[in-house]
Amino acid sequence: xxxxxxxxxxxATLSALKIDESEVADLRSSLAAxxxxxxxxxxxxxxxxxxxxxxxxxxxxxxxxxxxPSLSNEDALRAAPRAAEGGFLVPGFVEG
Amino acid sequence: xxxxxxxxxxxxxxxxxxxxxxxKKGDITAEAVTKATLDRIDTFNPKVNAFLHVSRDExxxxxxxxxxxxxxxxxxxxxxxxxxxxxxxxxxRGTPTTSASKILEGxxxxxxxxxxxxxxxxxxxxxxxxxxxxxxxxSSNENSAYGTVKxxxxxxxxxxxxxxxxxxxxxARFTSTSxxxxxxxxxxxxxALTGTFGFKPTYGRVSRFGLIAFASSLDQIGPFxxxxxxxxxxxxxxxxxxxxDATTLEAAVPDFExxxxxxxxxxxxxxxxxxxxxxxxxxxxxxxxxALAELEKAGxxxxxxSLPHTRFAVATYYVIATAEASSNLARFDGIRYGLRVEPExxxxxxxxxxTRDRGFGKEVKRRILLGTFVLSAxxxxxxxxxxxxxxxxxxxxxxxAFESVDVIxxxxxxxxxxxxxxxxxxxxxxxxxDIYTLPASLAGLPAASMPxxxxxxxxxxxxxxxxxxxxxxxxxxxxxxxxxxxxxRSFPKLS
Numbered sequence: 001x002x003x004x005x006x007x008x009x010x011x012a013t014l015s016a017l018k019i020d021e022s023e024v025a026d027l028r029s030s031l032a033a034x035x036x037x038x039x040x041x042x043x044x045x046x047x048x049x050x051x052x053x054x055x056x057x058x059x060x061x062x063x064x065x066x067x068x069p070s071l072s073n074e075d076a077l078r079a080a081p082r083a084a085e086g087g088f089l090v091p092g093f094v095e096g
Numbered sequence: 097x098x099x100x101x102x103x104x105x106x107x108x109x110x111x112x113x114x115x116x117x118x119x120k121k122g123d124i125t126a127e128a129v130t131k132a133t134l135d136r137i138d139t140f141n142p143k144v145n146a147f148l149h150v151s152r153d154e155x156x157x158x159x160x161x162x163x164x165x166x167x168x169x170x171x172x173x174x175x176x177x178x179x180x181x182x183x184x185x186x187x188x189r190g191t192p193t194t195s196a197s198k199i200l201e202g203x204x205x206x207x208x209x210x211x212x213x214x215x216x217x218x219x220x221x222x223x224x225x226x227x228x229x230x231x232x233x234x235s236s237n238e239n240s241a242y243g244t245v246k247x248x249x250x251x252x253x254x255x256x257x258x259x260x261x262x263x264x265x266x267x268a269r270f271t272s273t274s275x276x277x278x279x280x281x282x283x284x285x286x287x288a289l290t291g292t293f294g295f296k297p298t299y300g301r302v303s304r305f306g307l308i309a310f311a312s313s314l315d316q317i318g319p320f321x322x323x324x325x326x327x328x329x330x331x332x333x334x335x336x337x338x339x340x341d342a343t344t345l346e347a348a349v350p351d352f353e354x355x356x357x358x359x360x361x362x363x364x365x366x367x368x369x370x371x372x373x374x375x376x377x378x379x380x381x382x383x384x385x386x387a388l389a390e391l392e393k394a395g396x397x398x399x400x401x402s403l404p405h406t407r408f409a410v411a412t413y414y415v416i417a418t419a420e421a422s423s424n425l426a427r428f429d430g431i432r433y434g435l436r437v438e439p440e441x442x443x444x445x446x447x448x449x450x451t452r453d454r455g456f457g458k459e460v461k462r463r464i465l466l467g468t469f470v471l472s473a474x475x476x477x478x479x480x481x482x483x484x485x486x487x488x489x490x491x492x493x494x495x496x497a498f499e500s501v502d503v504i505x506x507x508x509x510x511x512x513x514x515x516x517x518x519x520x521x522x523x524x525x526x527x528x529x530d531i532y533t534l535p536a537s538l539a540g541l542p543a544a545s546m547p548x549x550x551x552x553x554x555x556x557x558x559x560x561x562x563x564x565x566x567x568x569x570x571x572x573x574x575x576x577x578x579x580x581x582x583x584x585r586s587f588p589k590l591s
Binding site for chain 1: 346410411429461468482491524565
């Protein structure tokens with residue numbers, strides 16, 4: 001499976017990543033090698049096999065929907081690079 | 097390469113259990129143990145780079161609190177005064193936690209991971225955070241954003257990864273025990289490469305609350321230790337249901353230390369032929385087969401078993417783990433914590449891109465892209481769903497094998513520690529070095545690595561044991577039986 005430069009840039013957009021021109025060649029060749037190895041899975045007959053989505057030995061139990069202590073607003077904001085008026089500060093994203 | 101073991105009461109040579117017992121009896125203070133630990137880290141960490149952050153003041157304060165507790169006649173915890181090094185993927189309140197990534201540089205969590213809460217409650221001392229591959233993605237520690245960890249047995253070689261710092265911390269006897277996390281072998285492989293005992297419990301045995309997630313259907317936290325009982329004691333402390341992690345099991349936590357005295361006569365050991373094929377280093381094979389022969393002499397029953405889908409484990413794992421990682425790592429966006437890069441122009445999407453571009457290393461970006469690809473429309477069925485189905489077949493291989501044996505034993509890693517730089521430019525070659533540890537991770541089974549006879553040049557070799565789900569006790573019994581003839585208690589001279 002070959003990824004074109006356009007494919008790679010599209011994947012980067014979906015991944016919220018920026019890829020510099022200098023990284024493209026290495027990423028294309030390493031991802032092609034990995035996907036070529038992964039294609040060996042095609043040889044496995046999985047027609048009547050169920051997918052394993054989790055290794056849980058028992059269903060995750062539900063708890064009472066009760067209000068429990070949580071992080072304070074101050075603690076939650078302490079590690080934020082920018083905060084103001086009790087909230088995380090983000091660049092504007094709504095026009096008008 | 098010289099190994100040493102003396103019998104004095106030097107805290108750096110005591111096991112975790114010995115430290116706790118001596119502190120309880122008053123033969124030694126927790127403060128003295130902690131000072132000796134910090135001194136050793138100060139002296140030798142510049143060579144090994146196992147620690148990213150040393151919590152000198154906090155560790156000494158916690159140690160004095162343990163000594164005061166004893167002086168007041170209060171009962172002490174089972175890890176009283178025992179220094180436990182902590183992988184930097186685990187959140188520690190008030191102490192920097194970076195997962196060895198630039199994107200979390202300077203991040204100080206406002207809460208403790210559940211395993212940290214439990215260690216503190218058992219009166220353990222936390223001297224610092226250990227180096228690792230960035231976000232636990234790697235097998236050599238060369239993907240750390242803060243420099244590579246060196247293998248204490250040979251400073252030109254890798255300690256393995258991703259928990260290489262935690263493994264090296266124990267191998268260098270900075271501490272007698274440490275915590276790591278294992279997604280596809282990240283405890284067992286570095287344990288093998290550094291001559292330490294490393295244990296990955298059953299999926300669901302230990303809470304992951306506060307572990308910076310890599311691949312949530314695989315991640316498990318477990319101990320490294322300089323002896324088997326030390327690991328058993330730490331695992332007993334950190335195991336058990338946690339309401340903050342819905343994937344933890346209700347199952348009662350057995351007395352893992354008691355299992356260490358069980359003996360192994362009549363134990364049925366399965367040896368999978370698929371783990372002894374092309375690519376296995378001859379010295380690793382000879383050492384593992386030698387250990388199996390000793391176990392047979394001791395009354396174990398050695399039986400061949402087959403795990404026919406083993407060769408598909410690397411492909412399966414790197415689809416599933418990267419898919420989960422691409423989702424888990426979406427949280428690092430420059431808004432709530434860590435690095436924030438504000439481009440001169442643009443909006444929030446540009447901020448995300450600029451932050452993640454500067455914050456993530458090459459391997460992390462590669463895995464996010466791969467994970468996004470296998471989950472994308474048009475490729476999901478061919479890659480992600482297919483891998484989940486092959487995962488089922490890998491699990492079924494184990495189910496079938498465990499119908500006739502109690503434990504499966506094999507090499508942990510196909511080679512001893514390789515040279516730093518040897519595989520760092522070839523990600524596929526690096527991934528293939530995980531071939532023996534990935535299957536047990538995909539199946540969610542408990543597994544450990546125990547040192548067996550080293551190579552002629554003195555490099556450690558790991559013997560892997562895999563048990564049935566929730567049967568960690570069998571692994572502790574087997575490892576403890578092997579311990580007297582194992583090089584586990586040897587450690588390298590660093591001076």
